[in-house]
Amino acid sequence: MTYQKQVSIIEEMQSKGFNVCSCGNCGGIILLNEETKPKMEDDSEGIYCPHCKVEMAYSDCPDYYYEGMPELNKERDSNI
Numbered sequence: 001m002t003y004q005k006q007v008s009i010i011e012e013m014q015s016k017g018f019n020v021c022s023c024g025n026c027g028g029i030i031l032l033n034e035e036t037k038p039k040m041e042d043d044s045e046g047i048y049c050p051h052c053k054v055e056m057a058y059s060d061c062p063d064y065y066y067e068g069m070p071e072l073n074k075e076r077d078s079n080i
């Protein structure tokens, strides 16, 4: 398994309305679906972390895997 594959899987999930992000406070994994994902246009709506019980803005909870993540870039560099 590669980071490239993980990124492509998470993008497939996002296209179907699911997401996996990490808590900006404790780093725990938070699963989101259409129902629980804050609407992009409304930043006042936050994510309530199940681990540390803190509510944060969606923008403070980065996707667990994403295009441009350092691990992915390192993987690409090593394949040259």
Ligand SMILES: [Zn+2]
Binding pocket: 023, 024, 025, 026, 027, 028, 049, 050, 051, 052, 053, 054
């Ligand atoms: Zn947390």
